[in-house]
Amino acid sequence: MNVKNRLAGRFLPSRVYARWKWTVRFGLSALPLTLFIAGGVTYYLTPSRYESTADFEYLGKRPPAEAAALLRSGNVIAPAIANLKLTERMGMDTDSLSQQLVEAIRTTVDSGTGMIELTVENLQGEIARDLAAELPKSLDDYEKSLATAEIKVRLEGAEESVTEGEDEADAKRQDLARLISVRGQAVDPVSQLDLDAARGDWDHAYQRVLESRAKVADARRELSAPGKWVVIHSPPTISNEPVIRKSGDSMGEIIGESLGAGLAFALLAPYLLELAFPRRRALGSARKGPWLEAADSADFSGEPANG
Numbered sequence: 001m002n003v004k005n006r007l008a009g010r011f012l013p014s015r016v017y018a019r020w021k022w023t024v025r026f027g028l029s030a031l032p033l034t035l036f037i038a039g040g041v042t043y044y045l046t047p048s049r050y051e052s053t054a055d056f057e058y059l060g061k062r063p064p065a066e067a068a069a070l071l072r073s074g075n076v077i078a079p080a081i082a083n084l085k086l087t088e089r090m091g092m093d094t095d096s097l098s099q100q101l102v103e104a105i106r107t108t109v110d111s112g113t114g115m116i117e118l119t120v121e122n123l124q125g126e127i128a129r130d131l132a133a134e135l136p137k138s139l140d141d142y143e144k145s146l147a148t149a150e151i152k153v154r155l156e157g158a159e160e161s162v163t164e165g166e167d168e169a170d171a172k173r174q175d176l177a178r179l180i181s182v183r184g185q186a187v188d189p190v191s192q193l194d195l196d197a198a199r200g201d202w203d204h205a206y207q208r209v210l211e212s213r214a215k216v217a218d219a220r221r222e223l224s225a226p227g228k229w230v231v232i233h234s235p236p237t238i239s240n241e242p243v244i245r246k247s248g249d250s251m252g253e254i255i256g257e258s259l260g261a262g263l264a265f266a267l268l269a270p271y272l273l274e275l276a277f278p279r280r281r282a283l284g285s286a287r288k289g290p291w292l293e294a295a296d297s298a299d300f301s302g303e304p305a306n307g
Helices: 002-010 013-019 021-045 064-070 074-084 086-090 094-104 125-183 189-224 251-276 280-287 290-297
Strands: 050-058 105-110 115-122 230-238
Touching: 013 021, 013 251, 021 251, 050 064, 050 125, 064 105, 064 115, 064 125, 074 086, 074 094, 074 125, 086 094, 086 125, 094 105, 094 115, 115 125, 125 189, 125 230
Parallel strands: none
Antiparallel strands: 050 115, 050 230, 105 115
């Protein structure tokens, strides 16, 4: 029990903080000041970043979330970089710019309406605005290129069907003409059945040709006007103030974090030091046995009992 009492007394706040008072003073004064100066220098040396936001509606067949993810793909970013000539304006290669833009793009999707909010962050406000305007257009061009490629495939297939159907219809027509020349105008039932069958084959082949021609016309009409996949509802504008993206980026947060770190150090560091470097006198008394403690507490100042 005495050992427990001694340990409890050893870690009393009054004793710990009195022994390690310079540690407490350092945590309450020098450490917050040092952290504040370092944070302030970092704050003022870090270049300001600006953002621009654009709202647009996606009209394609993809889910809006998938369309928003496409804004970070190279198929959309690379054409936007080329159209805006960002390699010249920012002095970077396309790969580095693409990687930087992937991290600078944020999207918010409304799955109910298909609306997508695009936010682009950059050191230069004009570039952020230009990208926020160009990326939806690049997405529209990408979707249009995919649709155009699919229409061209259908058009080629329809044209091949027309060619094959015309050859087949011509062959059926020649078969019918040959059968008529052989049978003449015979009215016997067998001959009439052969003529009707040949004429039906030719009609059927010609109908397939007409259907293929209609598909060709439809594909050419779609190819001339493939439609739109993106409708921009609000043009992007440059933010008036630099953006604060991470905790600790404002002066108020820097001051608060400096004071908090100093206070935590002042409260915890003395206990850690006391635990690591105990008093020697406390350790010596802790090692005494019960007979030593009894001897220490005995009173030898009185007279002997026998005189």
